[in-house]
Amino acid sequence: MKKRSIDPEKKIDQVIRAARRLFVKKGFYAVPIPEIVKESGVSVGAIYLHFGNKENLAAAIYKKTLDDFLEQYNQRLLGQESTRQKLQVFAELVFDIAENEPDMIKYMLSVRQCPHPDCAAPLCSTKPFQLVQEFVAAGIAAGEVKAGDHLLAAVSYTGVVLRAVELRLQRVLEQPLPELAGELIDNAWSSIKSG
Amino acid sequence: MKKRSIDPEKKIDQVIRAARRLFVKKGFYAVPIPEIVKESGVSVGAIYLHFGNKENLAAAIYKKTLDDFLEQYNQRLLGQESTRQKLQVFAELVFDIAENEPDMIKYMLSVRQCPHPDCAAPLCSTKPFQLVQEFVAAGIAAGEVKAGDHLLAAVSYTGVVLRAVELRLQRVLEQPLPELAGELIDNAWSSIKSG
């Protein structure tokens, strides 16, 4: 048994996690490759062999982060029927991740520094946020959400959620988000519900 | 009369405007000083004489941007009495600036890339956003805003506004924000109003 990372796939994962940690802490441009080498235990050569360049690495991190997020959202959606509930589990998921694996959310919010085209795409064009837009549109059709532009309604709901996350990540909000979730989700839903 | 910028203060202002334009377009780290020189018509030497280094320049841009924003907000506050109106003119101001001088808002939202301490302070700790928090707190006391944590209420209101701005700046929202203001401000207010 070798001392670490028998599996090349394990190495890639180590690089991704280490690089993400550093990118969210200091910013894409402020992290030199040698620092990722130190933090991950993987050599420069191996990193360039697998990712080609620094931008591709950032894009790979982004893809993996979004894939994980979508998978968790799909799990939590099982059994949820009403629009209100589908949006609520979205907010709860975002809040839980912000507390337990903040790098994921921080990366999603800060990756736009990187010039790679995959990183430049707006957050709302990603799969999980597209789902939210679809749920809101369906909610309008069903009369659960008040009439109006479904994109604006999605913007309002996610705006409340994401702004709360940002302030929590900056430690302006001192309590963990799951404790504040009740009030925040109530506010978010109030901004778009019908009646 | 010299060909340009008789006044040293005018030069500083040219540098600030040019650098802000470039920083929001490409990011702090992706803009080399020589590019600011080309864009502003002011030499490297003059820039370093007045600002000392690149980070201080970013901080000076931030201060000027926030000062301008606060001044405009104070003007619009004149004559507004209700909490609802004070928050509404905040949202309208943000929307107007996002359309007419987008660099101001973009800079406020993206300056945290720069490592200067003045740039790292959270947006909600700045004067205009502190004012919003105070108005919300007063609104709760007056019964206009529903009972609860005033910080969470301010987060919710500004969350709707800022998320809309972000999506408009990315051109996801295709109509100018002032045209969408009615619906958005209604959503934002619905998220926190009493009753």
Next chain:
DNA sequence: GTCTATAGCCCGATAGAC
């Protein structure tokens, strides 16, 4: 496939003429 060593480039900041 994986490493180390280094090439080559570009940036921020300064020195010194005017």
Next chain:
DNA sequence: GTCTATCGGGCTATAGAC
């Protein structure tokens, strides 16, 4: 006070041993 020319440093990416 303002300019141009340049230095030193640190970065990305590669070349070549193992």
